[in-house]
Every structure is written in structure tokens, then in C-alpha cells.
Amino acid sequence: MDKSINFRRLIPDGDTHERDVCASCGFVNYQNPRIVVGSVVRHAGKVLLCRRAIEPRRGFWTVPAGYLELNETPEHGALREAREEALARLHLGDLLAVYSVPHLSQVQLIYRAEFAALDSDQPLFGAGEESLEVGLFDWDRLPLGDIAFPTVHWMLDHEREVQAKGYHGPFGNPA
Amino acid sequence: MDKSINFRRLIPDGDTHERDVCASCGFVNYQNPRIVVGSVVRHAGKVLLCRRAIEPRRGFWTVPAGYLELNETPEHGALREAREEALARLHLGDLLAVYSVPHLSQVQLIYRAEFAALDSDQPLFGAGEESLEVGLFDWDRLPLGDIAFPTVHWMLDHEREVQAKGYHGPFGNPA
Ligand SMILES: [Zn+2]
Ligand SMILES: [Zn+2]
Numbered sequence: 001m002d003k004s005i006n007f008r009r010l011i012p013d014g015d016t017h018e019r020d021v022c023a024s025c026g027f028v029n030y031q032n033p034r035i036v037v038g039s040v041v042r043h044a045g046k047v048l049l050c051r052r053a054i055e056p057r058r059g060f061w062t063v064p065a066g067y068l069e070l071n072e073t074p075e076h077g078a079l080r081e082a083r084e085e086a087l088a089r090l091h092l093g094d095l096l097a098v099y100s101v102p103h104l105s106q107v108q109l110i111y112r113a114e115f116a117a118l119d120s121d122q123p124l125f126g127a128g129e130e131s132l133e134v135g136l137f138d139w140d141r142l143p144l145g146d147i148a149f150p151t152v153h154w155m156l157d158h159e160r161e162v163q164a165k166g167y168h169g170p171f172g173n174p175a
Numbered sequence: 176m177d178k179s180i181n182f183r184r185l186i187p188d189g190d191t192h193e194r195d196v197c198a199s200c201g202f203v204n205y206q207n208p209r210i211v212v213g214s215v216v217r218h219a220g221k222v223l224l225c226r227r228a229i230e231p232r233r234g235f236w237t238v239p240a241g242y243l244e245l246n247e248t249p250e251h252g253a254l255r256e257a258r259e260e261a262l263a264r265l266h267l268g269d270l271l272a273v274y275s276v277p278h279l280s281q282v283q284l285i286y287r288a289e290f291a292a293l294d295s296d297q298p299l300f301g302a303g304e305e306s307l308e309v310g311l312f313d314w315d316r317l318p319l320g321d322i323a324f325p326t327v328h329w330m331l332d333h334e335r336e337v338q339a340k341g342y343h344g345p346f347g348n349p350a
Contacts, residue, residue, distance in 0.1 A: 005202050016259075017244060033243050034207050035282055068208050069192060073275040074282055075347075084191070094344055098270060098284065100248040107210055107249055109273065109282075169344040170270055172250075 005029075033105040037077035038065025039113035040096055040159045041088065046136035047156065048125060050085050052148055053132045060148035063155065064088070065110070074109045082113070086134045087126035089116040097158050097171040099151050110155050112162070208280040212252035213240025214288035215271055215334045216263065221311035222331065223300060225260050227323055228307045235323035238330065239263070240285070249284045257288070261309045262301035264291040272333050272346040274326050285330050287337070 005027075007020035012028050020029040040063055041048035049061045064082040068074060075092055082088045093112035100107050115124050127134050137143065139160065147153055158171040182195035187203050195204040215238055216223035224236045239257040243249060250267055257263045268287035275282050290299045302309050312318065314335065322328055333346040 005197070005200060029204070031245055032207050032209050033245060033247070035210060068282070070206055070208060070280045071277045072208070072280075073277050074273070075275075076277075095273060098249070098273070100250075102246045102248050102251075105245045105247075107243070107284075167344060169342060 031105075033107055035068040035074065035077075036065055036106055036108040037068050037074045037081060037111075038063050038108065038155075039078045039082055039090060039092065039111045040155050041082070041086075041090060041113045041115065042159070043115055043124070043136055046138055047142070047159070048086060048088070048134065049137055049143070050127070050131040050134045052130065053127075054130050057148035059132065060146050061143045062148040062152050063110070065108070068109075075111070078109070078111050078113070083128075085128045085131050087128050088124060088134075090114065091116045094162075094167050095170045096162065097155055099154060099171075099173050101151065108151055110151075112159065112167075206280075208282055210243040210249065210252075211240055211281055211283040212243050212249045212256060212286075213238050213283065213330075214253045214257055214265060214267065214286045215330050216257070216261075216265060216288045216290065217334070218290055218299065218311055221313055222317070222334065223261060223263070223309065224312055224318070225302075225306040225309045227305065228302075229305050232323035234307065235321050236318050237323040237327050238285070240283070243284075250286070253284070253286050253288070258303075260303045260306050262303050263299060263309075265289065266291045269337075269342050270345045271337065272330055274329060274346075274348050276326065283326055285326075287334065287342075 006023040007029060008023045009018045010021050011018050012021060050064055051061050052058050064085045066081040068077040078092060079090055082090045090113040095109065096112045097110045125134050142156060154174055181198040182204060183198045184193045185196050186193050187196060225239055226236050227233050239260045241256040243252040253267060254265055257265045265288040270284065271287045272285040300309050317331060329349055
């Protein structure tokens with residue numbers, strides 16, 4: 001299959017920004033920033049982390065998170081990602097942080113969370129298809145040298161700040 | 176120009192969801208939820224509203240808001256929309272609300288704001304290209320019968336709640 005459409009950069013009628021427009025048929029490939037939804041899951045004084053089975057950053061640790069899908073609320077997206085990546089059913093709490101990664105055109109919505117299914121016979125979590133392993137970490141034994149993305153450092157710091165000082169609204173990018 | 180690409184719905188290799196894939200060349204048209212960024216601007220005990228010059232809901236009142244662009248932070252997007260639609264330079268404050276409109280695949284990030292340029296000779300605001308008029312409204316004389324979108328009602332209510340009770344984090348969709 002030939003994956004090259006001949007896109008040209010131009011401003012469509014009634015638009016304000018340049019878009020990729022197919023030179024042969026006029027199809028406009030609107031591209032929007034992407035929304036990442038995820039959660040920092042606390043349990044028994046520990047935090048849940050997943051070791052990535054996929055690129056980018058295969059083998060490094062992150063929280064359950066991924067792209068929001070069409071027709072999905074951020075909360076449902078965060079719950080879905082936790083099911084897919086950590087086989088975990090969660091209760092979501094406050095919105096911990098709204099981070100932006102403009103060079104990747106990403107906005108991240110990160111929630112505080114706990115396990116929902118404490119009374120069941122099922123294990124609380126496990127490694128989903130996109131995870132090599134999933135585990136609970138003591139806050140003073142985090143795998144800080146093997147964290148997948150800068151925003152994961154940010155959210156772990158911010159979660160600790162909430163635990164120390166209470167919740168006063170979502171954090172943004174650190175200065 | 177023929178705007179019809181022959182898209183088929185299928186799950187690309189390594190993906191988890193159906194996408195629109197061009198039947199002839201394999202181009203994958205990823206579609207993501209869209210992020211709306213906007214602001215509730217307070218000034219002298221009033222709130223700034225814009226009457227829309229464009230569809231949908233031409234002639235109805237809204238706040239300065241629009242789609243986040245690629246490589247833009249939500250804060251910069253909200254400031255840009257206020258410049259474009261209300262010719263206003265703002266200081267952004269707290270994140271007032273995170274609303275989701277899943278049937279439109281929209282997530283809205285709404286900030287509290289004030290005018291930034293109080294000491295200049297310039298007018299504080301004016302009607303940008305997408306606005307028929309822009310005005311400051313007393314809270315007890317809002318054009319509640321002519322509001323453009325449900326989320327605008329929500330954010331006006333939530334702004335009043337913050338003014339009455341202080342800020343305790345962003346609101347979500349009302350129950
Ligand atoms: Zn084409
Ligand atoms: Zn094609």
C-alpha cells in the first residue's frame with residue numbers, strides 16, 4: 001500500500017490556520033492536540049506503576065495512561081486505560097494535574113485514584129498487554145532512574161504534595 | 176475537487192480501535208477528541224460575554240473560547256481566543272472547570288480571568304471577527320435566554336459558586 005497522500009499546507013476557506021490539504025481531492029486533514037488521560041493510583045501507602053511493553057520508552061515505568069478516544073469522557077478514558085494496562089478497576093478522585101506538552105501537542109489530564117474492587121476475590125491488578133509488569137511501590141523506593149516520561153516525575157511529586165498539604169486544585173507544569 | 180476519499184473502518188496493526196483507513200493508499204485518519212479552551216472574564220463585578228457572529232448559534236452569547244491548536248498550551252490557547260474574539264488581553268487565574276461533551280468528542284478547559292491591560296489607553300475589549308458584539312454584564316442581568324451552549328450556563332454558575340465559596344479545584348459537568 002502506498003501511504004503517501006500529497007498534502008499541501010494551506011488555509012482552507014473560513015479557517016484561520018494552515019492545514020494539510022490533499023492536493024488531488026481537497027480532503028482537509030485536521031490535526032488536533034491529543035488528550036492523554038491517566039491516574040496516580042494509591043493503595044496501602046504505595047503507588048501503582050506499570051513497566052511499558054511498547055515503544056516509546058519500552059521497559060520504563062509509568063502510570064496507567066493513554067489517549068482519550070472519541071465520544072469518551074476523560075474519566076472514562078482514565079478508567080479504561082487502567083483496565084487495559086494494569087487490569088485494575090479504579091475509583092477516580094480529584095483531578096491531580098493538567099499538564100501540557102506543546103512540542104508533542106499533548107494535554108494530559110491526570111486523576112488521583114484508588115482501587116475500586118477491594119472486596120472481590122480478583123487480584124487488584126496485573127500486567128495488561130501493553131505492560132511488562134505492574135507493581136505497587138513504596139514512595140521512598142520509586143524507580144526514579146527508570147521513569148518513562150518527565151510528566152510521570154511531575155505527577156508523582158504532585159501526588160506527594162497533595163498527601164502532605166491537601167488538595168487545592170490541579171497542578172500545572174512545574175516552573 | 177472531489178472531497179471523497181474512500182475510507183473504510185478497520186483496526187490498523189497494533190491499534191485497539193477502529194479507524195478510518197483509506198482503501199486505496201492505507202492513510203489512517205486518526206481522529207481525536209477536541210480541546211476547547213476558554214475563559215470567564217471578571218471585571219468590576221461584571222462578566223464578559225461575546226455574541227457569536229458565526230454558526231453554530233450565531234447571535235447567541237458565549238465566553239471567549241475555541242479549539243486548542245497544535246503546539247499550543249491550553250493557557251496560550253485561552254489567551255489567543257480572547258484576543259481573537261474579544262480583542263482582550265487577559266491574565267488567567269485558576270482552572271475553573273473541566274467539562275466533557277462526549278457526544279461532540281469535546282473536552283473544555285475553562286479558566287478564570289481578568290483584563291491584563293488596565294493601565295493602557297486601549298479599550299479593554301471589542302468585537303473580534305467572530306463576534307457581533309462584546310459586552311460586560313451584571314451578574315443579575317445576564318442574557319440567560321440567549322446563551323449559546325449549555326456549558327456556558329455551567330461555567331457562569333460555577334464562577335458564581337467560586338465567588339461565593341472560594342476556589343477548591345475545577346468543576347466538572349453538573350450532575
Ligand atoms: Zn485526496
Ligand atoms: Zn488514499
